[in-house]
Amino acid sequence: MNVRDIGEFGLIARFTSRVAKGAGVEVGIGDDAAATKPAEGALLLSTSDMLVEGIHFDLDTCDPVTLGRKSLSVNLSDIAAMGGEPRHFLLSMAIPPSVSVEFLDDFMYGMLGRAEQFEVSLIGGDTCASSGGLVISITVIGEQFPEKIIRRSGARPGDIICVTGTLGDSALGLEMLKAGERGGPATQKHLDPFPRVREGMALADARIPSAMIDISDGLLADLGHILECSASGARVEWDKIPLSPFFLEKCGPFSDHTMSLALAGGEDYELLFTAPPSRKNEIFQLFASLDTPVAVVGEVTAGSKLSLLAADGGEYDIVKRGFNHFS
């Protein structure tokens, strides 16, 4: 069945019938705007991310269920990076006439499933025809009390630099997909990242990070954003970068290619944060309780230089090696 067969209102009705009215929703889908009740004293967090067919995804290499999940996940990751609690979201889509209703059903199944995992509810949006490919635009609205919000600008010299999970898997997964390989944890991580919302909120509640960002452009680029906003430099130690067994097996422990994927590949959707060194034990305890890996990969320094150090203390030339997206 084609989208044209059921029309815009038919499609909206089809989607809406599956949407449970979430907490704090006074007016949901079906009016000119949604009305929601913010928690008293909290600030509103809002973020938008757009996913474009042919740029961010390829319908040949992704299935609609995981595409639906990922579209929401990358937005949730931005709220996580502020230490916020995601609450509601709006979904707008430009849909080419070739897309089937079954595709959209699966897409919504994936997206609403992820939404349920995080108790986030769909409150509105827009659907229209596309003259090009499929375009997905999501706005997530979250909240957090002002004193708990974690910005990019608070890193101070001497702070330790931490990352969750492992890096490079998503970029490796994308390479594998392009080469026609599917299955395995790397392609999985690329197609279906899991946003670190729980971790971001736990960090915010404990008021541990001095600065935080989610890694979407690669560790060096996103650390670069923190350093720029915090007017600081950093030393990152290559042999402390957390890599998965699968990644190491596929890429080997050391090569320009390995480093490029891990440090500049992007789409990791892990959290990168800085914290005073006095909080180090607390960080490890917190992440042990969450059952999420965390690693200290370096230190914030005075000045503005970002150095990448080898195990023997030597320094890699970031610019020469071509992973200086951060500059």
Place this chain on the structure above:
Amino acid sequence: MNVRDIGEFGLIARFTSRVAKGAGVEVGIGDDAAATKPAEGALLLSTSDMLVEGIHFDLDTCDPVTLGRKSLSVNLSDIAAMGGEPRHFLLSMAIPPSVSVEFLDDFMYGMLGRAEQFEVSLIGGDTCASSGGLVISITVIGEQFPEKIIRRSGARPGDIICVTGTLGDSALGLEMLKAGERGGPATQKHLDPFPRVREGMALADARIPSAMIDISDGLLADLGHILECSASGARVEWDKIPLSPFFLEKCGPFSDHTMSLALAGGEDYELLFTAPPSRKNEIFQLFASLDTPVAVVGEVTAGSKLSLLAADGGEYDIVKRGFNHFS
């Protein structure tokens, strides 16, 4: 100069430099999410609208300044239809490589100019490449106290039906643009609608409307939405529909074409509301003070039928005449 020449971060920096930090903005553009402070006791209103090149606009017939204005205006109109005050917005764009930086400068000039008129501030969004045409996705966040929010569902039999401004001009303007004609109030209304935010808020403050919607799909279709949500019918009188002198001169006072443009043309972005008949004088006084035309075009009835009456009391066959988009 091309978008590729300055890159995504260059483009964001270029836009951001022109954005004044608005009221209630704690964290603006440049972090993972924006943080804003909602008014105490108010509900949050949020709405998203997407505009797609080749579907909603054509770069041959619209200039970037008015396109920027319209993109924001159609979203503001949705907040107006709830009786809300728009506060902040997020802008996401998928941009084809052929689009010049100058085009985007003009687009932002138009959009930020309109934003300033309504004291609405840009707090975030996303820019990315497009594999097809230009896609603009906007989310506007507004607020209103719960007791003042106007929904679609409150119309009651006996209520009068009112519309602001005049109808059909935008649809006529679109026809003229397609025929290569430019200039004049109709094309102006189509390309550059002015959202009735002030009127919506004044109605909400006076708690006059029992139901309200903005006319984007045509009077009959949008009245149909109110009637469906309110489980009511309506009688609309054709000779009470407000038409502009220009529209009447171009289309003549009566024809199927005239009626179709005025009742089902769409993109009027006027407010359509219902109210108890006892509030009629107050409505006229309010709109006189706002210097905005308002007209009573019919009455809400029991049942579910939407009738369109001629001056002699006869009834037009809405279905047969093909303007039954509302069904």
